[in-house]
Every structure is written in C-alpha cells, then in structure tokens.
C-alpha cells in the first residue's frame with residue numbers, strides 16, 4: 001500500500017451507516033458550492049479558504065511553488081491547464097512536437113525546474129513562507145521524497161487530489177467532494193526508520209534519500225506518530241553505550257538495520273520491531289530493560305532477523321523478547337490483532353470513515369451473503385458482519401488469513417469464513433459453483449484487480465460491488481471493465497488517507513444494471 005499515513009477519534013455510527021440513502025439534491029448542491037468535506041463532517045469552504053490548522057499556506061502567498069492553472073496528475077506529472085497542448089503531461093514527451101513545445105515555451109520554462117521527466121523535481125526547493133505563524137516546516141522535504149504534496153497547503157492538496165480523481169473517474173459518475181482530515185499531521189500509526197552511521201561513525205536513523213540508499217537523518221516527521229519518532233530517537237541514543245553497531249549495506253557489517261514501530265490509535269499499545277542482521281543480540285536483556293525504563297508505554301518488543309542483501313525491511317525469523325508479539329487496536333468497534341508483518345491501514349481515523357462509508361454504500365439489509373475480497377486481516381468483512389447474513393473473506397497472504405481467523409474468534413463473530421487463496425481464482429470457483437452473492441467488497445493492492453476476478457464478478461452477478469482503491473488509475477481500468485459488462489457506477493467518494501503525499505483512496509459503489 002502506498003504511501004505513509006492519524007488525528008483520529010471520529011467513529012462513525014454504524015446505525016447511521018445502515019440507513020444510508022443517496023443524498024438529496026439540496027445536500028449535493030450544498031457540497032458542490034462549499035467544497036471539501038472533513039472527517040468530522042465540516043465543510044471546507046473554497047471561498048473562505050479555510051486552512052486546516054497548522055498547514056502552511058505558502059502556495060497561496062508565495063509564487064515559488066504556486067500551482068495555479070496547473071494540476072498534478074496521478075503520477076505527479078504536471079498538467080498545464082492554461083496550455084493548449086493536451087500532451088504536456090506526457091512523460092519524456094518534450095521533443096516530439098516542436099510546435100507545441102514552442103507554444104508552451106513560457107509555461108515550460110516556468111515549470112522547467114518543477115518537473116523532471118514529468119515527476120516533481122526534488123531539487124526545486126520550495127521556499128517557505130516565513131510570515132505564516134502556523135506553518136510547520138519539514139527540514140528534509142527536498143530529500144525524502146515521501147511527501148510529494150507537503151509543500152502546498154492542505155486545502156490545495158485536497159483540491160489536487162479531487163482533480164486527479166475527477167480527471168480519471170468523472171466519466172463514470174459525479175465525483176463527490178473528497179473527505180479530508182481535520183488534523184492532517186502525525187497520522188501514521190506505522191513508522192519505519194532505517195539505521196546507518198555518519199562519517200564519524202555516529203549512529204543515524206531516518207529515511208532513504210529519494211531514489212538512493214543514502215540515509216537522511218530524520219528526528220521527527222510531520223506525518224508520523226510523534227511517540228514512535230521519540231522511541232526511535234531513544235533507541236538511537238542508546239546504541240553507543242550498548243556498543244551496538246548500525247548495519248552497513250556496503251560492508252554488510254553491523255547489527256541494527258531498521259526499527260519498525262506500530263501504535264494502536266485507540267488502544268495506545270506500542271510494538272517495537274528491531275530488525276537485526278543476526279539473531280545474536282548480546283545485550284538483549286539489558287537493552288530491553290533500559291528501553292522500557294525510558295518508554296514504559298511500549299507493550300511488546302520483537303526481534304526480526306533480516307540477514308539478506310535486500311531492500312525488504314523485514315526478514316522471515318522473529319523472536320518476541322517482551323510482551324505478546326503483536327498489538328491490538330479497535331477499528332469501527334471491533335478488535336484487531338496486528339502482527340509485525342500484517343497489512344493494516346496506516347491512518348486509523350480515515351480508515352474508520354472509509355470503511356463505514358463502504359458499508360453504508362452497500363445499503364445492507366442483514367440478509368446478504370457478502371464477499372470481502374483481498375481481505376487482509378479481515379477488517380472490512382468483520383466490521384460488516386453485524387449487518388449481513390454471511391461473510392466470505394479471501395486473501396493471498398497466509399499470515400493475514402491466520403490473523404483474520406483469530407480476529408473473528410476475538411470478536412466472537414461466527415458468520416464469517418476466511419480462505420487463503422488468490423482472489424481471482426477463488427471467485428472463478430464460486431462462479432463455477434453458481435454461488436449466490438449479493439455484495440462484493442473488493443480492496444485490491446495498487447495494481448488493482450485482474451480479469452479473472454472481474455469476469456467472475458460479472459458471472460456471479462452480485463447486485464452491488466463496493467470497490468475500495470488506493471490507485472485511481474487501476475480503479476479506472478477496472479471500472480471500465482465492469483461498466484462494459486452490465487454494471488453502472490453510482491457513487492464515487494475520494495477519501496484522503498495519506499495527507500502530505502500524492503496518494504488518494506477512493507470508494508466506489510457499482511450496481512448491476514437492471515435487465
């Protein structure tokens with residue numbers, strides 16, 4: 001899943017979700033006029049130009065990175081609205097059409113430093129607006145590459161994402177206003193730091209510089225959980241006294257490679273995963289004691305051994321050295337077990353909104369059999385289980401399926417079955433057996449679904465498909481397929497799960513055309 005991703009506590013009432021009806025015209029009109037919807041239901045007015053608290057407004061006030069008249073498409077490729085050259089945004093297209101190039105000379109020059117091969121140029125250093133008191137400033141914005149939109153105000157970020165989704169999907173149905181966050185900072189419940197050392201041999205931790213394996217030191221990150229960043233800083237500070245060397249990718253010498261922290265937004269439980277190059281951790285007990293003394297809030301510590309020359313963070317082997325080896329957190333009223341390797345949405349506040357919205361769109365009566373395809377640890381299906389007769393979950397990752405089954409037992413949910421299968425193949429089998437399914441929830445990875453899956457959906461012919469997507473490009477492709485095969489798109493709602501980054505989640509309601 002893309003990108004990184006917390007201000008949370010906006011549980012949406014499930015009862016309200018069950019009673020969802022398409023919005024009345026007046027409501028729709030109100031939204032059209034007013035602009036961007038926030039987690040708590042507030043509307044961000046375009047005219048009033050309300051800035052989400054603490055987001056810098058340098059875009060509006062300072063022309064250095066102004067993107068007026070210019071959009072970013074799904075690949076952060078510049079699309080110049082003022083230009084007559086519709087191909088401006090095409091990657092590496094600069095020399096193909098001289099006329100158009102000449103025509104766009106002014107705009108091209110204006111944009112020359114902003115985009116390299118169509119991607120935002122990290123060397124084009126945005127200047128900060130020193131007069132904005134609320135501005136929060138990321139010192140590594142030009143190097144990290146994780147936050148492609150952090151240099152513009154939150155309002156502008158939402159507008160950009162809205163336009164991206166509209167550009168790709170408005171041909172299917174009206175794209176409703178994007179649901180943004182009240183506080184788009186420090187939302188990521190999962191934080192990863194790579195460890196290295198500086199030229200003097202001092203330990204550093206942070207992120208890889210965009211496109212390289214050079215580590216840029218990061219003390220704190222505007223989108224990461226603050227406690228997690230604090231714990232990472234403590235670990236870094238303890239290394240010298242415990243004579244723990246950080247791992248060097250070139251020499252393959254040293255012990256500590258990465259630290260991964262996961263925090264339960266509601267539960268407050270904290271898991272620290274120390275990724276080591278060797279299972280031998282000489283000062284393990286004393287290190288654990290010292291870390292817990294400084295951070296008694298840590299609920300579990302896991303050693304993960306990754307001795308491969310790989311860019312993957314986690315290795316196969318794990319050893320729990322403190323606590324239960326996983327954390328639990330609640331999501332839409334259900335408890336979920338989160339292990340070091342399980343997929344779990346990184347922005348809990350927006351996930352609750354997204355999942356409740358998805359269930360609301362399905363308009364469930366309590367009698368349905370539903371499929372939760374690409375179900376991960378079973379979140380959507382288990383949350384929907386109170387509103388349906390039967391849930392069938394399918395997921396490729398065996399660890400996630402194990403967690404999903406444990407989560408069903410943990411929540412005392414009996415009307416669910418989880419299968420460890422490829423979703424397409426599983427659906428094909430269901431279609432062959434002529435199974436009856438009323439609603440399919442699908443939440444595939446960025447690559448989207450595949451033809452076997454979509455074809456089987458069309459054969460199974462559920463009344464409704466609720467598609468949750470983290471990539472509007474593959475979503476568009478898959479919607480085209482469904483629309484050609486007796487389905488129509490009814491609702492499209494973008495949800496900002498990843499503020500500061502270019503990524504956007506979208507939930508879509510698709511219904512079977514009546515014959």
Ligand SMILES: C[S@@+](CC[C@H](N)C(=O)[O-])C[C@H]1O[C@@H](n2cnc3c(N)ncnc32)[C@H](O)[C@@H]1O
Pocket residue numbers: 001343344345373374375376377378379380394395396397400421422423424443444445446
């Ligand atoms: C975007 S995640 C969604 C997980 C879950 N719905 C959630 O929100 O937590 C996509 C999931 O699809 C799974 N996956 C990827 N390819 C798959 C396939 N071919 N068949 C079934 N599951 C697959 C991944 O392991 C991952 O858990």
